[in-house]
Amino acid sequence: RKEVEQDPGPFNVPEGATVAFNCTYSNSASQSFFWYRQDCRKEPKLLMSVYSSGNEDGRFTAQLNRASQYISLLIRDSKLSDSATYLCVVNKILTGGGNKLTFGTGTQLKVEL
Amino acid sequence: DTGVSQDPRHKITKRGQNVTFRCDPISEHNRLYWYRQTLGQGPEFLTYFQNEAQLEKSRLLSDRFSAERPKGSFSTLEIQRTEQGDSAMYLCASSLAFATTNEKLFFGSGTQLSVL
Numbered sequence: 001r002k003e004v005e006q007d008p009g010p011f012n013v014p015e016g017a018t019v020a021f022n023c024t025y026s027n028s029a030s031q032s033f034f035w036y037r038q039d040c041r042k043e044p045k046l047l048m049s050v051y052s053s054g055n056e057d058g059r060f061t062a063q064l065n066r067a068s069q070y071i072s073l074l075i076r077d078s079k080l081s082d083s084a085t086y087l088c089v090v091n092k093i094l095t096g097g098g099n100k101l102t103f104g105t106g107t108q109l110k111v112e113l
Numbered sequence: 114d115t116g117v118s119q120d121p122r123h124k125i126t127k128r129g130q131n132v133t134f135r136c137d138p139i140s141e142h143n144r145l146y147w148y149r150q151t152l153g154q155g156p157e158f159l160t161y162f163q164n165e166a167q168l169e170k171s172r173l174l175s176d177r178f179s180a181e182r183p184k185g186s187f188s189t190l191e192i193q194r195t196e197q198g199d200s201a202m203y204l205c206a207s208s209l210a211f212a213t214t215n216e217k218l219f220f221g222s223g224t225q226l227s228v229l
Binding site for chain 2: 100104
């Protein structure tokens with residue numbers, strides 16, 4: 001079983017739609033959680049951190065359920081520019097304090113006119 | 114440009130050849146990471162440095178792979194006797210060490226390796 005599992009999609013949605021992505025993780029020792037965005041042939045970029053209390057950044061809302069080991073991302077009023085792959089990421093602290101990010105395979109979103 | 118810089122952007126090589134990639138982190142960042150990403154997958158952790166010390170290596174990093182960060186600034190990743198399975202995007206990331214789990218990693222644009 002993969003350490004981080006996501007539905008690969010693609011999710012094809014019309015502009016203005018609300019779309020939700022989910023991910024599950026297997027390592028209960030994971031310490032922090034993120035969503036990254038990756039455009040085609042580009043590097044991944046941090047979208048937002050995810051907290052148990054839930055957090056919102058504009059049209060984006062992320063939620064963590066530690067008991068169920070489940071992470072979600074909600075995008076409201078989707079824009080064409082939101083088309084990308086969204087990577088669910090869990091973090092574990094390494095020897096010396098570094099951060100080992102474990103990425104899911106990503107969920108592809110295509111926003112259409 | 115003050116971001117993470119990787120060179121070359123693309124590398125095509127024949128099976129059995131050695132290749133070396135370079136990463137220049139953001140100047141004040143003391144941590145540097147190497148990841149590998151194959152098509153349709155998320156990036157996978159390979160190794161990381163704090164200053165010049167290599168503190169962790171993934172089991173993915175076989176004996177043919179070696180990484181260095183000799184002066185705690187730029188890093189190189191060498192692959193010896195390349196195999197077709199080494200074809201991937203090699204991503205470098207850097208960060209400034211904080212005593213928190215929310216340390217932000219900044220990724221470079223990657224080096225795309227194709228082994229023929």
